[in-house]
Amino acid sequence: MIIIRTPLRVSFFGGGTDFPEFFAENGGAVLGTAINKYIYHTVSHLPSWLFDHKIRFSYRKVELAPDLDSIEHRPFREILRYCGVHQDVEVNLASDLPSFSGLGSSSSFTVGLIKGLHALQGRCVGNEELARCAIHIEREVLQETVGLQDQVFAAYGGLNIVQFSGRGDFNVERIAIGETRLRELNDSMLLYFTGRTRHAQEVEKAKLDKLADNRPTLRKMLGLVDKAHGVLTGSGSLAVFAQLLNDSWVEKRKLDASVSNPEIDKLYDLGMTAGALGGKLLGAGGGGFMLLLVPPERQTAVRAALRSYHEVPIGINAAGSTVVHA
Structure with missing residues (x-):
């Protein structure tokens, strides 16, 4: 069993300027911090030949799916598809705080699940790749109206200024204070x-x-x-x-x-x-x-x-x- 812990975040300044629709022409920057409240994923192999389902996902409900396309939770389904996991997996989700509460939980879910599925397949993924994968899935695959800061803070952690430019470039600078x-x-x-x-x-x-x-x-x-x-x-x-x-x-x-x-x-x-x-x-x-x-x-x-x-x-x-x- 693999357990992934992914932080939520507090955005102090610059929220809204992290959308490409704005920063492509104006530049963007956010000052914020990851906090010690987390989303947890447990990810493990499921011996599906012993059960009548091939994928199990437990969140506020439990899904027992015979195949990938039968999963109701769309972000979970598409992240599995993106990571090349189509069966024989069990994922359980827990969170310290409620979802949809302004702390970036949706992106923390995405980042944590990507990291967990990579780990399950014996692959290590760096912070930049992790953030970019999450951004791609949320904005391009799921077509969600989201900015780029939440994925970055979930992947990198820390107290940072994140600068945005172009159509999706970002630079993370740790804030140097004692x-x-x-x-x-x-x-x-x-x-x-x-x-x-x-x-x-x-x-x-x-x-x-x-x-x-x-x-x-x-x-x-x-x-x-x-x-x-x-x-x-x-x-x-x-x-x-x-x-x-x-x-x-x-x-x-x-x-x-x-x-x-x-x-x-x-x-x-x-x-x-x-x-x-x-x-x-x-x-x-x-x-x-x-x-x-x-x-x-x-x-x-x-x-x-x-x-x-x-x-x-x-x-x-x-x-x-x-x-x-x-």
């Missing part, structure tokens, strides 16, 4: 679940449909990436980083009406009034997780104000998709 600064950032992050999940593709498609109108806003969001990097790698207060995060949230809300709603606005306003310095909704919008940056001395007050919401403790700078057992 342990003290890293701990300062980590200790200021509070993550709250809005109570809503959503399909990111619907929100992203609405944004792309208005790309001509959204370009100026996306350019402003792109400009915040370098500013935030400068703050993070400098010696100044992270309060400026938090304010830039707030600025990014203000711009992000302009991309489409579906990005926020009264419930999300209420959570954010409660946190800011209680002492948060900045924050944003993670992912495409419409639900999922809200990130707030709060100095440690103010966190008791913020937690009290948000006691009706579920907080999820996280750690940043997690490793990329990894074989943890073979």
Whole structure:
């Protein structure tokens, strides 16, 4: 049995500029981090001659399929097909956090499964190839409306700036900060679940449909990436980083009406009034997780104000998709 652990991610700045539809002409960049919340795949050979099925896939339901084309879960089916696995395989899926919640879980699923199927066949796949395979499957095979950052963070892990250019080129740069600064950032992050999940593709498609109108806003969001990097790698207060995060949230809300709603606005306003310095909704919008940056001395007050919401403790700078057992 092979066990693959693949991280989820938090995107601080630049989300939306990682779509080729935008960065092919304007360039793109994202500042974000893999976090210590994961998707797990267990992958093993299935002795199908002993059963009445040749493929077993366990997720929120269990599929026992006699052949590849009988699998209902389309991403799973097409990833198996792409990796040349047509039978005699069992895959079980588990996740630390809900899907469709703004943490890149769909791409973590894709990356982890590709890595696991390669490992099952005795093949090692590097980070760049892993990310590019996942991007190809999601955008070209499945025709999903997704950007490129989630696949990269799932494959590479780390706290990074990822730059995008051309029709699909990317460059991953680890952010060089010391342990003290890293701990300062980590200790200021509070993550709250809005109570809503959503399909990111619907929100992203609405944004792309208005790309001509959204370009100026996306350019402003792109400009915040370098500013935030400068703050993070400098010696100044992270309060400026938090304010830039707030600025990014203000711009992000302009991309489409579906990005926020009264419930999300209420959570954010409660946190800011209680002492948060900045924050944003993670992912495409419409639900999922809200990130707030709060100095440690103010966190008791913020937690009290948000006691009706579920907080999820996280750690940043997690490793990329990894074989943890073979």
